[in-house]
Amino acid sequence: MAHDFPPLKNDLLLRAARGEKTERAPVWIMRQAGRYLPEFRELRKSHEFFEICRTPDLATEITLQPIRRFSGLIDASIIFSDILVIPQALGMEVLMNPGPQFPEPLDTPADIEKLNKVVDIDKELGYVFRAITQTRIALAGEVPLIGFCGAPWTLFAYMIEGGGSKFFQKVKTWIFKYPEESKTLLMRIADVCVDFLVGQVKAGAQMLQVFDSWAGELSPHDFDLFSLPTLVHISTNVRKRLAAENLPTQATTTLGLDWQIDPAEARRLTKGKVALQGNMDPNVLYGGRDAIESAVKRISQAWIANLGHGITPGVDPEDVRWFFECMRKYSVQA
Incomplete structure (x- = not known):
């Protein structure tokens, strides 16, 4: 779907991401729309976390909060959402109390059968796409809008651990005890990530980020086995899909x-x-x-x-x- 977005006034981030020489370093901060802002906490009093994610008007408002507060000082916005919307799209329940909790995590490879075999990305995550489109319009070209997803390894870890973890015992049991089943599920998650990221570009995202928050929990050897192939898969296939559909793409990596x-x-x-x-x-x-x-x-x-x-x-x-x-x-x- 074509959108008529306002012209971009500050493209510093996009130029820097392409490796171009820039007049200064662009700056933004991860999770810049969120819990440290009093205006976010005020809105949060009357809305559950994932309700905000699923309500484009609310997600747009929160995405804009730091842009308003730090106008002229910040060079990018990032859509307000959460990496765990992909496990939700796969059919898992995720709560925020206050951190993420999975009431029914994956305990053995047999539990993979509980996941949705096919994910209709527009049906399951269309609310993110609508929020991105609304936000692009509301930004009026002040700064670019970043879309994102979680990396398959990080999502896989949450889905098995049932939340955050200090020792990652459950997920590491999986990769060492069930390596092939683990690789299969990781690549299945990666395919959903590809669809999700392409949908975000269609909706108006101007740059994409993949967050592999738990990559440091893997040894270099295990990272090469279980995380890197999925990241390469995502990068390669998102670019192929964007090119095939004549959508904006830059063959650059940050x-x-x-x-x-x-x-x-x-x-x-x-x-x-x-x-x-x-x-x-x-x-x-x-x-x-x-x-x-x-x-x-x-x-x-x-x-x-x-x-x-x-x-x-x-x-x-x-x-x-x-x-x-x-x-x-x-x-x-x-």
Whole structure:
């Protein structure tokens, strides 16, 4: 479906993601629309979390909240949703109490039969697409809109653990005890991710991110076996689908870094072939303005400045503002 969206006024993020030289580093933060904002908490008092995700008007409003608050300081918006909408589309119940809980996680490979064998992406996740379209219009071209999904390994871990985990015992039992069944389910999740991401571009997303939050729980060997093939599958097939349907696509990749690797080392390892994003420890935002300013100086030469993980609920929005202001002060040509 074609949409007549307002022209984009700030394309800094998109240019940086393509590896172009930019006048400064663009900046946004993961989970920038969410729990640290008082306006989000106020709205949340009268609406359940997944109700917000499934209500385009509410998802649009929350996506816009940080753009309004930090107007002129922030270079991207990201649609308000959750990575666990894909397990829901596969037929699993997910609650938010306050973190994610699966009342009936997958205990053995036999439980895979409980999942939907076919996922009608428009029927199951059309609310995300409608929110993206509404948000693109409401942004009036101020900044680009990012769409996203969870990586198959991370979603697989939630579906088996039944929520967050310290030790990942259940999911690692699966990959070591049932490796082939695990790979099959991981690729099945990846196929849903492809459909979901393509649908987001059709709806108006201008950039896509895949969040592999639990990738660090795998050894390099196991990452290559269980996560990397699904990420390659998603990247390859999303691009093929977009090209086949004459939809906007750029054959570029941006790699998000956490705070445990230096950007210079990441550049060396990737030989400068991909744009980098990250990688400030989110907890620096609790350290006061001097600590924030010092950290910004270290990351301001990244192609895309961001946190190394999502912002946490207790951060003062005014310290976030200071982070953005420091980025404007210290960012230089990438």
